[in-house]
Amino acid sequence: MIHLKLVTLSGVKFDDDVHEVILPTLDGRIGVLTNHMPLISSASNGIISIRHNPKDSDAAMEQFATHGGVIEVANNTIRVIVDEADNSDDINESEAKSALDLAIKMKSEAKDNVSLENAQRLIDRSSVRLQVAQLKRRHHTRI
């Protein structure tokens, strides 16, 4: 078992022992199991997947949509600080979709660099949220 702690500015989102965690890093997604070597890595926008038990299927994994941050692995503890972490259960797919559409529209209408940058950030965020929501639906229909 390895301990995972998911910390955001608005509080601790996850704090428990798990079997495996798949994390988004700038170099791609990495899986972390027990006795992983000490590591500090930058996290990218993406999905954190948590396998609670060794026998859990991919569909039973808990998913979080995250946006940038730092991952620290040491001493059988994974500590992740991220801007935001949304559990797939809290994301509504149609809402995520409309948020993404809105963000794309904002980008096309952006007049200056600041609003362009803001819109791009919104697009990144909402597309990850949408991905997580779709992942959940695929898994649920399969079951």
Place this chain on the structure above:
Amino acid sequence: MGSTIALKRRISSVKNTRQITKAMELVSASKMRKAQENAKRSREYQELAYSLLARLSNIDEVKRHPLFEERKIKNKLYISITSNSGLAGAYNANSLKILAHSIIDDTSKNISSSVITIGKKGAQFVGRLKGVNLIAVYPAFGDNPTPNDIRPILNTIISEYREKKVDEIVIVFTEYVSNLVQTAQSLSLLPASTEEAKSRIDYKYDFTNFEPSTEEVIDSVAERLLEVQLWQSLLESLASEHSMRMMAMKNASDNAGDIIEDLTLEFNTARQAGITRELAEISGGVEALKD
């Protein structure tokens, strides 16, 4: 009898005011609690950011990293946190005083200052100062700020520092010590320092992998640290603002009570005087008729 009517009006007007200040006191009290809870929730994040920094502090690359590099100070950037609205006691005055003193200090040392303000009151004040460059004006973020609100400020200050437009970044905010004590103070954000983190080292590892590169990791950690410092300052200021407004409103309500008491006494005296005078007039009239 004119004066009793006027007194009656004054009493009822002061009573109305007292109702308003009383309501504002209660509203501020609940907002203050909320802000305190928010500040508490990000504490874990802060701990973690510092412990990461502590692990990085042993690496030589940190000292050469652009965000940690100390330069000769020629340009200073201040971030001032104030409120949008007044009636919060000395909340805005205290932090703006610190800002003004620092700017005067800098001018005497030939350091040019620029300011980013959060909150309308600060913007109004800095706008009147001469020789100060007001870079950006943000309104206060309301009672429920989100981490996304501070992101534009974060990006601005990081790029200003990297492009060497400024050599030090200082935030002026109000620290929330307790319900009764709030102190305005300034805190240096950049160049980032590993000093504070060193005291927090809780374990030591000889080798750690940095992915994708040490540089990149230091970048992320420094950014997180700035983010949490800015966020905490914002929330502490918010809690202080509400706490000071609560005290100000409590004092106002108490004063209104005193005024009402005085006016009521005056009103009763005037009323009694009126009655006595009327009685004297009547008995005087009766005496006159007897003869």
